[in-house]
Amino acid sequence: MESRIKRTQRDYSLAFKLSVVEQVEKGELTYKEAQRRYGIQGRSTVLVWLRKHGRPGWSGWSLPTVRGVDMDRQGKALTPEQRIKELEVQLKEAREKAQLFEAVVNVLEKDYGVRVVKKPSGKSLRKSSSKG
Incomplete structure (x- = not known):
């Protein structure tokens, strides 16, 4: 036990x-x-x-x-077919979220003058410090 x-x-x-x-x-x-x-x-x-x-x-x-x-x-x-269907639903939801986020960014930029900088995928915004 x-x-x-x-x-x-x-x-x-x-x-x-x-x-x-x-x-x-x-x-x-x-x-x-x-x-x-x-x-x-x-x-x-x-x-x-x-x-x-x-x-x-x-x-x-x-x-x-x-x-x-x-x-x-x-x-x-x-079953594989059920899993595919589930993943298709998840993909649809992810695409809808992405569209929502894009709409929010557009409203921020157009209506409020806020500049939104998008991080490039796979890259860090932190500067690497190299100490020699």
Whole structure:
């Protein structure tokens, strides 16, 4: 039987949080299993970590995975056709979000005179300092 250690919030290092997030995202654990295994008391603590430190766009409301297999709401494995349909819905939502963000940027620029600089994909805005 696993021993459970009750923890306080200050016990959670960033490395620990990232490790838990990675395990949940890979499907090795559900967020509830992670809570039990690591003695995390807050009901939504792991979900908050997933939203904050997980993959971009992680919402927590997508279909669950069990050990890397995509599952439907009744716990049955998804067929490739069902998975494709789910991904098409997610793609449509992502495109709609992108259009919304573009519209917001246009309003900011036209109506408020705010210049929005878009970060080129794959490049950091931070200047690298080279010390020799």
